[in-house]
Amino acid sequence: MDDTESFDYAVVGAGLAGAATAWRLAQRGHSVVILERAEPANDAGSSHGSARIFRYVYADPFYTRLVQDSVAGWKELESVHGGSLITPTGCVDHGExxxxxxxxxxxxxxxxxxxxxxxxxxxxxxxxxxxxxxxxxxxxxxVIDAQSAVHAMVAAAVAQSATLLSGWPVASVAKSGAGYTLADPEGRTVTARQVVIAAGGWLPGLLAGLELPAGFLRSLPRFxxxxxxxxxxxxxxxxxxxxxxxxxxxxxxxxxxxxxxxxxxxxxxxxxxxxxxxxxxxxxxxxxxxxxxxxxxxxxxxxxxxxxxxxxxxxxxxxxxxxxxTPNEDFVIDRAEGITILSPCSGHGAKFAPLLGEMAANLAGGMGRVPQRFRTSLMEARP
The missing domain is CATH 3.30.9.10 (D-Amino Acid Oxidase, subunit A, domain 2)
Incomplete structure (x- = not known):
């Protein structure tokens, strides 16, 4: 690939969250590059393997409604994939x-x-x-087949002309003209108008190098x-x-x-x-x-x-x-300037993947429609 090639969006991380976002952005006709430090759904991340729980039960009705909203995206993905990604099992909840x-x-x-x-x-x-x-x-x-879901979303994004670069760890994201230049430790670079960071456990280590406003960084929870x-x-x-x-x-x-x-x-x-x-x-x-x-x-x-x-x-x-x-187990989907932070975390984000990708794509594109509780910068900044 020509190092000078520029994209509308660079998505950092090809786990469930990043793959879902890339899929949704590519669906909309944007040029997208997916930068993955290893391989999609690799064993060193949070989205590997064939077994994640899909459930509706939450003590907080907000998340139960969000699961209901996610179902259409899963059905759409299964249709694109050509097979089932969620195996019905039912769930039992117990304990005082x-x-x-x-x-x-x-x-x-x-x-x-x-x-x-x-x-x-x-x-x-x-x-x-x-x-x-x-x-x-x-x-x-x-039960969600997480690995197959990631591969299905990456394949769907690539089929819509997205570019996947595996073995491409992001070391820095710097402002460059009207967009950003992303570099890896070997000096390879790509440029993009907008950036989505969906780096999972590597997110905290990337934050300091993202050139984000200090107030926005202070508003983020402790990961x-x-x-x-x-x-x-x-x-x-x-x-x-x-x-x-x-x-x-x-x-x-x-x-x-x-x-x-x-x-x-x-x-x-x-x-x-x-x-x-x-x-x-x-x-x-x-x-x-x-x-x-x-x-x-x-x-x-x-x-x-x-x-x-x-x-x-x-x-x-x-x-x-x-x-x-995060301290309250809420997700983070927030944006400052041209960088969107996506961290559907705390061990319960897999079931929402297609929906969260849609939310992140909306926010990155300036369309909003993200629950306010996920946008920590809209709350009072933390000291």
């Missing part, structure tokens, strides 16, 4: 901290089908679990990067296709755990189990080492012994993943 009854009221208000079951009723239906509180069931939940760990535990009995394991979220006073069918990540042999925000805090994404904490493994084995009798409490596979958290 999770509050199933209050969550049921949110689904009721949203008009979403659900059941609230006693511990005994739930155990009769799902003997592979051990329940000690009421259980909320909603059948519309499922916390965690190296999370997921463990795959084998089924005691392989479930039948029509009576498989649901996804689940369990919040007790001593632990917060989620689980889902592990998909092809671990040979469809078991359930992927992880502790929400149970991993170590990193200075930045480059500090991840992929190592498993033995104490964390023991804690998860103990959890499986106590709460998941349908699994063998011996993990047969394990992996790490990055979470990029």
């Amino acid at each position: 901290v999770r509050g199933p009854r209050q969550l049921a009221s949110v689904l009721e208000e949203a008009g979403l089908s659900h059941e609230l079951l006693s511990p005994r009723e739930a155990a009769e239906r799902w003997p592979q679990f051990s329940f000690d509180t009421e259980v909320l069931w909603h059948s519309a939940a499922g 916390e990067i965690r190296q999370e760990t997921a463990f795959h535990f084998p089924y005691r009995e392989q479930p039948a296709p029509d009576t498989g394991w649901p996804t689940f979220i369990h919040k007790a006073d001593w632990i917060q755990v989620y689980g889902l069918p592990g998909g092809r990540d671990a040979g469809h042999r078991g359930q992927k189990i992880a502790e929400f925000n149970g991993g170590k805090v990193l200075a930045d994404a480059s500090a991840q080492d992929g190592k498993i904490d033995p104490d964390h493994r023991r804690r998860m084995v103990e959890y499986v012994k106590r709460h998941l009798p349908g699994l063998v409490p011996e993990p047969y596979a394990e992996t790490t993943c990055l979470f990029t958290n």
Whole structure:
């Protein structure tokens, strides 16, 4: 590619958020370059693998409505992709901290089908679990194939004439005429009129080099990067296709755990189990080492012994993943001058990907339509 070639938009990062934004921008006829430090949906980011939870249940009705709004985008993407990207499984929510009854009221208000079951009723239906509180069931939940979704959106963007540059880590973004020049550590450059930063765990390290207004930078939340760990535990009995394991979220006073069918990540042999925000805090994404904490493994084995009798409490596979958290777990979609910051993070952004890409594309194009709570610069600047 000619180093002097210029684009309407440069999208930094080809995870779920960046791929979705590039797809939406390319759909609108813009020239787009996607700059990815490795490969789309690579293992060092937050969008790899075949298993992410798709659910409607949130304590905050705002996010439940946002999930409902995301469905059309997923159907559109599946149509473009030519296959399913979300496998229906249903979801169970339980635990005294999770509050199933209050969550049921949110689904009721949203008009979403659900059941609230006693511990005994739930155990009769799902003997592979051990329940000690009421259980909320909603059948519309499922599992997102994150890696395939990223590849589908990148392919759709490229089909609309976007350019993908893999192995292209962004080192700096500098104002240049009416746009920006983006450079990598080797001195390669591209120019673009507008820039979208969707760099996941690498975002904090990029902020200082973006030439953004000081007030805008102060308005951004503190981003916390965690190296999370997921463990795959084998089924005691392989479930039948029509009576498989649901996804689940369990919040007790001593632990917060989620689980889902592990998909092809671990040979469809078991359930992927992880502790929400149970991993170590990193200075930045480059500090991840992929190592498993033995104490964390023991804690998860103990959890499986106590709460998941349908699994063998011996993990047969394990992996790490990055979470990029904000203090209140809200997303950030905000813009200053010609740079849009996109951080759909805190471990729950995957289910919104096509919709968030549309929001980011709208904002980058000056069309607005982003929830105000995602635009931190519109709030009072932080000291």
